[in-house]
Amino acid sequence: MVHQKIGRILEYPFSGLIVFLVLGLFVPLVIPTYWVMVVTEILIMGLFATSFNLLFGYCGLLSFGQAGFFGVGAYVTALLLSKGVGSYILICIASITATLIAAYFIGYLCVRRDEIFFAMLSLGFGMMLFTIAHNWREVTGGSDGLPLSTVPPVDLGFSKISLFHPLHGYYFVLAFVFVGLCILQVVVHSHFGLMLKASRENKERLAFSGGNVASVRLVAFLMAGGLSGLAGMLFCIFNRMATPDMLHWSFSAKPVLMTILGGAEVFWGPFVGAVIFFVLEQLVTNITENWMFVLGLLLIPIVLFFPRGILGTVLNLMKSSGRGSHGQ
Amino acid sequence: MKRMFLAIFVIVACGMILAGPAVNATGKPVKLGFVYIMSGPFATYGQFAKRGAELAIDEINKQDGILGRKVVAFFEDSTGKPDVAARAFRKLVYQENVDCLIGLDSSGVAKSVVPLMNEMKTPLIITHAATPDVTGKVCNKYTFRISVNLAQNVKAAALIASETKAKTWTTVGPDYAFGHQSWEYFQKYLKELKPDVEFMPDDKVAFAPIKTTDFSPYITKIMHAKPEGVLISLWGGNLIDFVRQASEMGFFSGKWEVLMTLGAATEVLYALKDKMPEGIWVGTRYWFLGNDSPVNVAFREAYFKRFSEYPSYNAHGAYAAVQAYKAAAEKAQSTDKEAIVKALEGLKIELPVGTVVIRAEDHQALTPATWGRTAADPKYPIRVLNPIRTFPAEKVTPPVDKTGCEMH
Amino acid sequence: MDTFAINLLNGLCWGMLLFLISVGLTTVFGVMGVLNFAHGSLFMLGAYVAMQIMEWIPNFWIGLIIGPVVVAGLGIFIEVFLLRPVYRRDVTFQLLLTFAVLLVLDDAVRLIWGPAYHIVDPPPLLSGTISFFDQSYPLYRLFLLCFGPVVGLSLWFFFQKTRWGKVIRAAALDREMAEGVGIQVPRLFTLVFALGTWLAALGGALSAPYQSIGPSLGEKIIIESFIVVVVGGLGSFPGAFIGAIALGLLESFGTMFAGRVQMALPYLLLIVVLLFRPRGIFGKEV
Known part of the structure; x- marks a missing residue:
């Protein structure tokens, strides 16, 4: 009975956002400071992974260069902040615009490819962006990146709020991430979302029925890119830095890992994957230095026994058990 | 609604379990937090640093500690990435409540995380990263370097x-x-x-x-x-x-x-x-046969006895940082973070590498x-x-x- | 002129090493459809195991023969227990699974052999140098230069001319059909994966006298071998050969002329090839 109820609640498209907002607003009030900061990072990486999944889960396109866009967002933010720009709205608009421009050029060339070829092409472009960040020393600070000595307070009109306080930083990030997730949620439930899924299931049929696969994919690519850029902006503000590591392919592997961990077929899969990833990492590094070893060992059974990712598989079980009790 | 509360409760409970060690913060020991590369291609540097740090801490604890208090060490892995190093610092400062941070191998990492010290208000002693900028362009009140810079x-x-x-x-x-x-x-x-x-x-x-x-x-x-x-x-x-x-x-x-x-x-x-x-x-940055001062001979021999190798510069860096912290704490007669910062400025100390003075103006060690x-x-x-x-x-x-x- | 010749030699040597690594990757993909992220780690393991054997029995050739065989044994284990359950699933699951294997292997190597760097000497027979244009050039590199084509040709011969090779190719083309005519495809796949692993480890063992051995060896090489394989055309031997040589030459001449852009060259090659030949140089167009 309980499963059934949860299953039904979960099927309402926007219930997830409400749960997210409630948890997001209250959890940080009751956890220790360090964990507030970890959860801040989870929010940012969760947004990054969810935007990646718009391509992966909904279009079937495995982007291995998503960190490139994340990095563009971070670098534009760092450049503007170091030039003394204090308005976060302006910074947000600028970094998303810059990311969209990059995503447009790269997407235009990538979206006609499928599967592994798309993955390798996006990897190539992502690494080109990495090389620019790493080698254009005059602008990007080269391998050192752009450290920010401080971040300006948020001007709310009636008062200025310093982001130095971990809780303030948290709510600042939460606001942007919530908006980002709302956009994604609306997109996947719209007519366009259906077209995306159609482009994944059957390219030819969509093409026959008059849909332009390439342009549908390009729009998805732009959205995923723009929101990755937003995540990058938040990451830059949170860590007070933009560094070339943020554009490297190993950084692109993170959203892939999180998404498959959580489940690519459900909207909240990547986010849950991000939570699991960070909590696991924290637990494992507490116990041993050989966290890669343990992470690998944990990952193997997850891949083998949770074919739809953890959230995906759990939801599936709930649904089928719910259906089972219907039958009885 | 009930379920929601349950969920929150579970998360809170998890958080409290995870945050367990923070309870000890009110205890007696002096806590030092170390951040080095412990995994991946450059893990060898973290391993050396850990050896040097442990050698110094064991020596200090065998005598009467720092100001009569025992020293405990917390090691975190930076993996050589700035964001991971930043997280490691947050963990050490906000969760373990360390009294002082020591570490950093990569110059890029050092340059990126040094500005965070202004917020964490915790002294950081860099022992390896050589970029002139951390005691130059991006220097700050809390950041020191005990090792030779570029x-x-x-x-x-x-x-x-x-x-x-x-x-x-x-x-x-x-x-x-x-x-x-x-x-x-x-x-x-x-x-x-x-x-x-x-x-x-x-x-x-x-x-x-x-x-x-x-x-x-x-x-x-x-x-x-x-x-x-x-x-x-x-x-x-x-x-x-x-x-x-x-x-x-x-x-x-x-x-x-x-x-x-x-x-x-x-x-x-x-x-x-x-x-x-x-x-x-x-x-x-340090040569184990560089001089025959009693401090150096003792360090070299103790290190060789314990690890069957001669000490690398990174082992020396971590060892030196712990000794410098001890000297600063004794000079200040306190482990208060601001007092330590003050005491580290201009501190003169005998290290295996020679006599070293930490310059008050830029916090760079004047080291041979x-x-x-x-x-x-x-x-x-x-x-x-x-x-x-x-x-x-x-x-x-x-x-x-x-x-x-x-x-x- | 002599700069050109030496650079050509440098590029060809590096290309041969890349070829030895990529050929196993492309074989495994061509036959089984699995893109093995852990291939670089198996390459690294080959170097470590060969080094260990050479430490016990100080003879390069014994290490070179036994080391890769030991690693191939591990390959069989990976195929049977880990890869088999995911063949029918999406390629991303295979990537993730082999990524997990990569994490485990990379850390395991560090746990067993420690994080320090190791070096291996070339065998006495090949440790000298010969002179080219008033510059000495190590014999061992020239040995690699000859060894690469030998491996490539024997593999080509195996797959084109022998009965076993034909069976494998048949199974790769149509699994159901092969099963229908009584070929034990699972056992065949195990064999092919073991072969791929053996090739990776052989590359590792051969690279040991050439570069230092450390726990990052696999990570450094894997993306480059992915590029070689994709540029050449997935599953194609001549493709892997051409791709590897192209990348090797690009890197050696790039050092001379490209300046700051040099780091981007492999990725530029990847992008340009994929834009103009979406399936790689030797890939079959659809």
């Missing part, structure tokens, strides 16, 4: 270079800030010392990406540039590969002077053993820089330095007004 090391290189006959110089370095800065500083210092030297243009210097394992194209490039002197700022695995491949290709035939800024690092010498050519000028020529010695399994050249701190450290540091 400017000091390269100034010594320029002093040696100025004594040689070589007039045209080129470089082989890693293609990131460290390599480029080493070359930039070398040109600046050598030009001051010897105005008639020339430096090869950009198409005749070689910067290899850090993932390079085949250096033959770079070696060919430099050999065909026909320089009179070569400054090599490669380090670690890159340097090992370079030296092996270069000696096979006849690079060390004596046609030009070779200076390796980090050639006397023990991890390189242990890996290469007799493959390290003799008679090459090599630098380091060691260079020497590689030589075989049947008493040691690795190449040693003979002769050893120790440059006193005042000869190699740039004056405060040249560092670009403005302390706020």
Whole structure:
């Protein structure tokens, strides 16, 4: 009975956002400071992974260069902040615009490819962006990146709020991430979302029925890119830095890992994957230095026994058990 | 709604379990937090640092600790990435409530995380990362460095270079800030010392990406540039590969002077053993045979007894930082963070490397820089330095007004 | 002229090493459809195991023969227990699974052999140098230069001319059909994966006297071998050969002429090839 109820609640498209907002607003009030900061990072990486999944889960396109866009967002933010720009709205608009421009050029060339070829092409472009960040020393600070000595307070009109306080930083990030997730949620439930899924299931049929696969994919690519850029902006503000590591392919592997961990077929899969990833990492590094070893060992059974990712598989079980009790 | 509360409860409970160690914060021990590269390609540096830190802490705890309090260490892995290092710092400061932070291998990481100290209000003693900027452009009140920095090391290189006959110089370095800065500083210092030297243009210097394992194209490039002197700022695995491949290709035939800024690092010498050519000028941040002061002999022997190897500069760095913290705490008679910062400024301390003063203005340690020529010695399994050249701190450290540091 | 010749030699040597690594990757993909992220780690393991054997029995050739066989044994284990359950799933699951294997292997190597760097000497027979244009050149590199084509040709011969090779190719083309005519495809796949692993480890063992051995060896090489395989055309031997040589030459000449852009060259090659030949140089167009 309980499963059934949860299953039904979960099927309402926007219930997830409400749960997210409630948890997001209250959890940080009751956890220790360090964990507030970890959860801040989870929010940012969760947004990054969810935007990646718009391509992966909904279009079937495995982007291995998503960190490139994340990095563009971070670098534009760092450049503007170091030039003394204090308005976060302006910074947000600028970094998303810059990311969209990059995503447009790269997407235009990538979206006609499928599967592994798309993955390798996006990897190539992502690494080109990495090389620019790493080698254009005059602008990007080269391998050192752009450290920010401080971040300006948020001007709310009636008062200025310093982001130095971990809780303030948290709510600042939460606001942007919530908006980002709302956009994604609306997109996947719209007519366009259906077209995306159609482009994944059957390219030819969509093409026959008059849909332009390439342009549908390009729009998805732009959205995923723009929101990755937003995540990058938040990451830059949170860590007070933009560094070339943020554009490297190993950084692109993170959203892939999180998404498959959580489940690519459900909207909240990547986010849950991000939570699991960070909590696991924290637990494992507490116990041993050989966290890669343990992470690998944990990952193997997850891949083998949770074919739809953890959230995906759990939801599936709930649904089928719910259906089972219907039958009885 | 009930379920929601349950969910919150579970998360809170998890959080409390995870945050468990924070409860101890009110206890007695002095807590030191270390952040080094413990995993991945450069894990060897973290391992050395951990050895040095543990040696120092065990020595201190065997006596009466710091101000009569026991010292405990917390080690975190930076993985060599700035964001991971930032998270490690947050964990140490906000969860473990450490009294002082020690560490950092990568210059890029150091430069990125140093600004965070302003918020964390916790002293940080850097022991390896050599970028001049952390005690220069991005210096701040809480950040100190106990080890030799790039400017000091390269100034010594320029002093040696100025004594040689070589007039045209080129470089082989890693293609990131460290390599480029080493070359930039070398040109600046050598030009001051010897105005008639020339430096090869950009198409005749070689910067290899850090993932390079085949250096033959770079070696060919430099050999065909026909320089009179070569400054090599490669380090670690890159340097090992370079030296092996270069000696096979006849690079060390004596046609030009070779200076390796980090050639006397023990991890390189242990890996290469007799493959390290003799008679090459090599630098380091600490050399275990650099002097025979009682402090150095004790450190060298204790380290060898425990780990069956001679101490590397990174082991020395961590060891030195712990000793410096102890000295600062005793000077301040407190472990209050602000008091420690004050006490570290201008602190004078006997370290294995020699007498070191931490400059109050930029927080850089005035520490001697060691260079020497590689030589075989049947008493040691690795190449040693003979002769050893120790440059006193005042000869190699740039004056405060040249560092670009403005302390706020 | 001599700069050109030496650079050509440098590029070809590096290309041969890349070929030895990529050929196993492309074989496994061509036959089984699995893109093995752990291939670089198996390459690294080959270097470590060969080094260990050479430490016990100080003979290069014994290490070179036994080391890769030991690693191939591990390959069989990975195929049977880990890869088999995911053949029918999406390629991303295979990527993730082999990524997990990569994490485990990379850390395991560090746990067993420690984080320090190791070096291996070339065999006495090949440790000398010969002179080219008043520059000495190591014999061992020239040995690699000859060894690469030998491996490539024997593999080509195996797959084109022998009965076993034909069976494998048949199974790769149509699994159901092969099963229908009584070929035990699972056992065949195990064999092919073991072969791929053996090739990776052989590359590792051969690279040991050439570069230092450390726990990052696999990570450095894997993306480059992915590029080689994709540029050449997935599953194609001549493709892997051409791709590897192209990348090797690009890197050696790039060092000379490209300056700051050099780091981007492999990725530029990847992008340009994929834009103009979406399936790689030797890939079959659809």
